Amino acid sequence: MIKQSIKLTVDAVVFGYESDSKISVLLVKRRIAPYKGEWAIPGGFVKTSESLEEAVQRELKEETGVSISYLEQLxxxxxxxxxxxxxxxxxxxYGLIKPQDFDLNASTDAEEAEWFDIDELPELAFDHKRIIEVAINRLKGKVTYEPIGFELLDKEFPFSDLENLYVTLLGRPIDRRNFRKKMLSFGLLDELDKKSSTGRGRPANLFRFNSERYFSLKKEGFVFEI
Amino acid sequence: MIKQSIKLTVDAVVFGYESDSKISVLLVKRRIAPYKGEWAIPGGFVKTSESLEEAVQRELKEETGVSISYLEQLxxxxxxxxxxxxxxxxxxxYGLIKPQDFDLNASTDAEEAEWFDIDELPELAFDHKRIIEVAINRLKGKVTYEPIGFELLDKEFPFSDLENLYVTLLGRPIDRRNFRKKMLSFGLLDELDKKSSTGRGRPANLFRFNSERYFSLKKEGFVFEI
Known part of the structure; x- marks a missing residue:
């Protein structure tokens, strides 16, 4: 076979979202050259025997302590x-998690692991700034045609939590009435006979994401235009 | 650096669309093992010195004679x-072209190059059947949030040509009135003071795609929901 001097790595852009806050991204400080001491997204070389998904999950776990089962290819x-x-x-x-669900624990090639607000990123190694930009654009694009982010909400949530998530992800205000109408029209949200008790404003009904209906619609090729 | 025994290739799923007809895909018959004599999508090993885009364009040109400047990573x-x-x-x-604009000319690792209707594909080498499926899904998904395919229409076209393109790409009927309303609402189509002369039915006004406006909307992050 052809002689080729190309190495293959995987990198993980892990976004974090906490209610009512901004989007952050998980970075590691490099313990080794090149770019020793600089911040980078977690990642590393693929082992010959592992799949790309196994490689990215392993590197993320090794360098940050974060173990997540679903990362989407960017x-x-x-x-x-x-x-x-x-x-x-x-x-x-790339993936999207709730930072408070994970303890950070830097190891192997990483000296530190830390969350950074996506609007306040440090200097980054390699082309990792560009990789993060591509990931942010993908995330923003994706929420307009796919209901994502439900894994970030509590199991039962007031509708306003979903609105806030979308406003944060899109980085712009949304027409709340239209958004509610569209979201409910998919039939993906089960309205519960229960009120929220956050104490702010009038108690509102709680909702639950119907993942069964979501996967059955997906299978039929249904397009969710938000 | 780490010892790794992984080789890197590129493959091209080139779709063809001719007015009022079905979608086809460009395949090559392999001249070499493995899968010698079987059909596959064009592609091959990346040279150490070339970019991935250069590699896929080179392989496509070598194996099929087709030279296109824009292929999107799938x-x-x-x-x-x-x-x-x-x-x-x-x-x-993957990319989308008008087959009649290109002469096929198989060479190097390809014994033949031929267009196949996507609903009548032969047995395929490697995991190329799956790669084509992923490409078809991407194409169908993409037209719902991005106006694509204008490069496949004549410079000036009756609105019905655009409708037919979308019906073919989506593989399902569309609500013609809504589609027209939405498409025109983007302001991407300039209606000309000229009539079509296809002879079928009443002469209809011709349209032209306004690519300048398209790129300026894209830059602003506008989302085209079809």
């Missing part, structure tokens, strides 16, 4: 000069 | 057993 970055050592092509993945 | 396929030789990870790209 894009493969292959510019010839993106690594100063040799040609390295990286398959990037 | 997905990276990395299952450990997808190639019988050794671990091969493939970055797949």
């Amino acid at each position: 894009y493969t970055f292959g510019e010839s000069d993106r690594d100063p050592r040799e040609r390295v092509v990286s398959v990037a993945y | 997905y990276t396929f990395g299952e450990s057993d997808r190639d019988p030789r050794e671990r091969v990870v493939s970055v797949a790209y």
Whole structure:
């Protein structure tokens, strides 16, 4: 077979969302060269025997302590000069979690692991700034045609929590009445006979995400236009 | 650096669309093992010095004679057993062209190059059937949130040509009145003071795609929900 000097890595852009707050991204401080001491997204070389998904989950766990089972493939970055050592092509993945559900624990190639507000990122190693930008755009694009983020809400939530999540993800105000109408029209939210008790304003009915209906609609090729 | 026995390839899913007809995909008959004599999507090994985009355009040109400047990255396929030789990870790209604009000319690793209706595909090498399925889903998904396909229409076209393109791409009927209303609401179509002369039915006004407005809306982050 052809002689090829290309190495393959995986990288993980893990976004965090906490109610009513901004979106953050999980970074690690590199313990090794190149870019030693600089911040980067977690990632590393794929082992010959593991799948790309196994590799990205392993690297994320090793470098940050965060163990999540679902990361979606984002894009493969292959510019010839993106690594100063040799040609390295990286398959990037992204995911969205609630930071408070995970303890950070840097190890192996990472000296520290920390959440950074996406509007206040430090200098980043390699082309990782660009990778994060691509991931942010994908996330914003995705919420407009796919109901995502339900895993970030409590199991039972007032509708306003969902609205806030979307406003934060989209980074712009939404027409609340239209949003509610559209969201409810999918039939993905079961309205419960229970009120919220946050104490702010009038108690509102709680909702629950109907994941069974979601997967059956997906299978039929239904397109969710938010 | 880490020892890794992984090779990197690129593959191209090139869709063809001709007015009022079905969607086809460009395949090559393999001249070499493995899967010698079987049909596959065009593609091959990335050279260490070339970008992924250069590699996929070169392979497509070599194996089919088709030279196109824009292919969009689809997905990276990395299952450990997808190639019988050794671990091969493939970055797949896809594009959409008018078959009549290109002469096919198989060469290098390809014995033949031919268009196949996507509903009548032959047995395919490797995991290429799955790659094509992923590409078809992406194409169908994409038209619902992005106006694509204008490059497939004549420069000036009756609105019905655009409708037919969408019906074909989506593989289902559309509500013609709503579709027209939405499409025109984006302001992406300039209605010309000219009539079509296809001879079928009443002459209808011709339209032209306003690509300048399209790119300026894209830059502002406008989402086109069809």
